[in-house]
Amino acid sequence: MSPTGKYESMESKTMTTDGESLSAVPTGEAAQIRKMQGGHGFLSRLASLGFTPGAHLRVIQNYGHGPIIVSVRDTRVALGRGEAKKILVERLARGDDGRRG
Amino acid sequence: MAVEAERFRDVAQRMEVVLNGEATLTVALAGQPNVGKSTVFNLLTGLSQHVGNWPGKTVEQKTGSFHFNGTTIHLVDLPGTYSMTANSAEEVIARDFIIKERPDVVIALVNAASLERNLYLVAELLPLSTHVVVGLNMVDVAADEGMKIEPQVLEAALGVPVVPMVAAKNRGLRELVETVDQVARGEVPYQPNLPEIRDDHRGVLDQIQVLVTDWVPAPYPADWVALKLLEGDAEITAMMRDESLPAEQWDLVHEILMDHEDAVLAVASGRYDWVARMIRAAVTRPRVGQITLTERLDRWATHPLWGLAILASILGVVFWLTFTIGTPLQAILETYVVGTLADVAASLLAGAPAWLSGLVVDGIIGGAGTVITFLPILVIFFAVLALLEDMGYMARAAYVMDRFMHLMGLHGKSFLPLFLGFGCNVPAVMGARIIDSRRARLLTILLAPLVPCAARMAVIVLIAPIFFGGAATLVAWGLVAMSLFVLAVVGVLINRWVLKGERAAFIMELPLYHRPNPRSIGIQVWQNSSEFLKKAGSLILIFSVVVWALSTLPHGQIETSYLASAGKALAPLGGLMGLDWRMMVTLLASFVAKENAIATMGILFGSGEDAAGLDTALAGALTPAAAMAFLVVQMLFIPCVATVAAIKQETKSWAWTAFSVGLLMVISLSAGIAVYYVMSLI
Numbered sequence: 001m002s003p004t005g006k007y008e009s010m011e012s013k014t015m016t017t018d019g020e021s022l023s024a025v026p027t028g029e030a031a032q033i034r035k036m037q038g039g040h041g042f043l044s045r046l047a048s049l050g051f052t053p054g055a056h057l058r059v060i061q062n063y064g065h066g067p068i069i070v071s072v073r074d075t076r077v078a079l080g081r082g083e084a085k086k087i088l089v090e091r092l093a094r095g096d097d098g099r100r101g
Numbered sequence: 102m103a104v105e106a107e108r109f110r111d112v113a114q115r116m117e118v119v120l121n122g123e124a125t126l127t128v129a130l131a132g133q134p135n136v137g138k139s140t141v142f143n144l145l146t147g148l149s150q151h152v153g154n155w156p157g158k159t160v161e162q163k164t165g166s167f168h169f170n171g172t173t174i175h176l177v178d179l180p181g182t183y184s185m186t187a188n189s190a191e192e193v194i195a196r197d198f199i200i201k202e203r204p205d206v207v208i209a210l211v212n213a214a215s216l217e218r219n220l221y222l223v224a225e226l227l228p229l230s231t232h233v234v235v236g237l238n239m240v241d242v243a244a245d246e247g248m249k250i251e252p253q254v255l256e257a258a259l260g261v262p263v264v265p266m267v268a269a270k271n272r273g274l275r276e277l278v279e280t281v282d283q284v285a286r287g288e289v290p291y292q293p294n295l296p297e298i299r300d301d302h303r304g305v306l307d308q309i310q311v312l313v314t315d316w317v318p319a320p321y322p323a324d325w326v327a328l329k330l331l332e333g334d335a336e337i338t339a340m341m342r343d344e345s346l347p348a349e350q351w352d353l354v355h356e357i358l359m360d361h362e363d364a365v366l367a368v369a370s371g372r373y374d375w376v377a378r379m380i381r382a383a384v385t386r387p388r389v390g391q392i393t394l395t396e397r398l399d400r401w402a403t404h405p406l407w408g409l410a411i412l413a414s415i416l417g418v419v420f421w422l423t424f425t426i427g428t429p430l431q432a433i434l435e436t437y438v439v440g441t442l443a444d445v446a447a448s449l450l451a452g453a454p455a456w457l458s459g460l461v462v463d464g465i466i467g468g469a470g471t472v473i474t475f476l477p478i479l480v481i482f483f484a485v486l487a488l489l490e491d492m493g494y495m496a497r498a499a500y501v502m503d504r505f506m507h508l509m510g511l512h513g514k515s516f517l518p519l520f521l522g523f524g525c526n527v528p529a530v531m532g533a534r535i536i537d538s539r540r541a542r543l544l545t546i547l548l549a550p551l552v553p554c555a556a557r558m559a560v561i562v563l564i565a566p567i568f569f570g571g572a573a574t575l576v577a578w579g580l581v582a583m584s585l586f587v588l589a590v591v592g593v594l595i596n597r598w599v600l601k602g603e604r605a606a607f608i609m610e611l612p613l614y615h616r617p618n619p620r621s622i623g624i625q626v627w628q629n630s631s632e633f634l635k636k637a638g639s640l641i642l643i644f645s646v647v648v649w650a651l652s653t654l655p656h657g658q659i660e661t662s663y664l665a666s667a668g669k670a671l672a673p674l675g676g677l678m679g680l681d682w683r684m685m686v687t688l689l690a691s692f693v694a695k696e697n698a699i700a701t702m703g704i705l706f707g708s709g710e711d712a713a714g715l716d717t718a719l720a721g722a723l724t725p726a727a728a729m730a731f732l733v734v735q736m737l738f739i740p741c742v743a744t745v746a747a748i749k750q751e752t753k754s755w756a757w758t759a760f761s762v763g764l765l766m767v768i769s770l771s772a773g774i775a776v777y778y779v780m781s782l783i
Contacts, residue, residue: 036366047365052369069611074218075218075610076399077609077611080606
């Protein structure tokens with residue numbers, strides 16, 4: 001019944017040419033969005049909360065299981081793990097996120 | 102036709118102005134969630150507001166009016182939305198109001214502390230309305246976060262008025278209304294700097310616009326429709342495809358759209374490019390690495406373990422408040438208000454036929470009493486929730502519960518209405534409206550009655566000590582735990598076997614924590630309570646009268662009434678749980694309102710209102726195993742009529758309502774029988 005088990009095995013496979021999945025970025029790291037996958041409705045909802053390709057973000061909380069919190073465009077957003085997997089990012093060096101959220 | 106009707110209405114409105122000698126303005130209040138929109142609305146309109154539903158929708162509509170400078174201003178609170186794309190009913194309502202009702206001015210309320218994302222909505226509003234005023238709210242919060250914002254620089258960039266405000270401290274509201282008035286009169290310069298699409302998609306947008314422009318129905322702007330098609334907006338796409346465009350013309354458009362499936366992100370990026378240009382000069386960013394209050398609090402509130410502990414303690418405090426303040430208050434209301442009313446009515450009707458005084462005293466006053474005495478508990482609940490919501494905590498509760506809701510194919514947001522269920526299942530069912538996907542909403546509604554409401558807890562608190570003495574508290578907590586366990590199991594099963602399907606996306610803003618505004622919370626509590634009184638109150642009253650009739654007719658004695666006959670018919674079923682017909686009648690009566698169980702037992706066990714007498718009578722009639730079985734059934738039994746009515750109203754389906762009632766009946770009775778057998782063995 002643990003909600004955690006099923007995710008971890010998939011995390012290792014998330015590196016692609018478009019970057020790694022947001023769910024694999026650890027707490028405190030900054031990243032830039034490369035690509036977003038999903039239907040129109042999903043993409044449009046993400047976009048209205050500040051997620052667009054090129055946007056900088058910082059992972060506020062990621063325990064390796066369950067939902068994560070990211071800060072994007074001065075907004076803290078909680079994302080389900082499945083949703084975070086559909087956002088591909090490139091990690092930025094520490095302090096390079098340009099802004100705080 | 103619609104256009105003509107609208108013109109006619111415009112003329113009528115102008116006539117009204119001439120007749121009253123006072124000008125009227127219609128102003129829409131738009132904004133993303135968590136910008137303090139309801140605070141602004143409440144401060145401007147006070148209690149002069151009307152709460153209803155948007156026509157044909159289960160989305161709340163708030164309107165109100167106030168006077169300013171010889172003008173009557175009608176303020177319409179649009180639903181809080183992050184964008185103007187049809188992702189939910191709220192967005193469609195907000196944009197339809199602006200496009201079709203053409204308010205004189207649209208106030209775009211933005212949160213200064215997350216200006217970039219908030220201006221995204223402004224980028225969508227500017228092309229839709231001819232008069233937008235930007236209310237730059239929470240400038241104090243932004244300053245606390247270390248951001249410096251110069252409103253006049255922002256105003257110059259946007260080309261529309263910008264009013265800095267701190268609504269929670271009642272600052273800037275007067276200036277906002279003044280500006281709205283001036284803009285409506287055309288007294289201030291208004292040259293909006295409109296966002297434009299990125300260069301790489303300009304060509305394709307023009308192509309679409311040329312193809313559709315002759316077919317766009319009034320009053321939609323053609324360039325806006327073309328943009329929404331490119332964004333893949335579900336509603337506009339359906340409208341143009343199914344109603345407006347000839348098939349061959351649609352095929353041409355469709356072909357272009359298929360080639361540009363990624364356009365939704367390009368259009369959104371274009372808006373953020375515009376936002377970046379608008380704020381470049383106006384906003385100075387803080388240094389990296391400063392730790393804010395929200396960040397500090399969230400280390401605890403969103404922690405997988407501590408977050409749950411905090412949520413559990415909050416629940417504990419709510420229960421404690423309910424039982425230390427709510428229950429005694431309830432008793433006082435019962436004795437002094439309802440009791441006095443009943444005495445007065447009884448003495449007034451002394452000479453009247455017995456059935457009339459019975460109807461008035463037991464049926465009507467009894468029913469109304471149920472509603473009134475229930476209020477203290479609900480007010481406590483509504484107040485705590487409004488407080489937590491206003492402070493920004495509720496989103497955290499949803500976040501820490503997400504991993505558990507996941508097991509039922511739901512996500513964190515479904516926790517919020519279920520939480521309400523601890524107070525009363527009716528607002529829980531109605532609260533399911535906040536969930537985007539229909540499937541998740543339905544599942545939440547089906548699960549809501551399994552949350553033990555305060556009324557059920559009251560029955561438990563009364564009966565448990567009679568049979569279990571010192572262990573009563575333990576029994577009560579055990580019953581709550583059992584209910585939640587059953588809820589989880591039923592949720593998993595329904596998700597697996599009945600309502601299969603994809604889980605909706607969990608994307609939720611975690612707003613900054615801020616100091617609650619007492620006035621805003623007060624108005625919220627007032628509205629929720631009065632809505633409950635109106636909706637559930639009248640139903641409970643009607644059904645109380647019906648049940649009173651069933652328990653009295655045909656001979657004026659409950660022992661020989663229709664209700665008793667039904668209870669006796671169910672006695673064999675009750676026998677499986679060690680319950681006699683009187684306990685079955687009690688269960689039936691609790692369908693009206695859970696707390697009726699106590700009153701019914703009082704009558705059936707011949708002790709009247711005397712609780713001490715009930716103790717001995719009950720202890721003699723039931724074995725502990727049967728009492729436990731009764732408590733279990735009582736916890737899980739079909740919801741009260743008000744909840745059933747709410748389920749019908751929200752699902753708009755008798756089939757699902759019947760499914761819910763049937764499901765709970767089966768669950769509760771089988772659990773009761775199982776508990777009776779297990780307990781009898783011990």
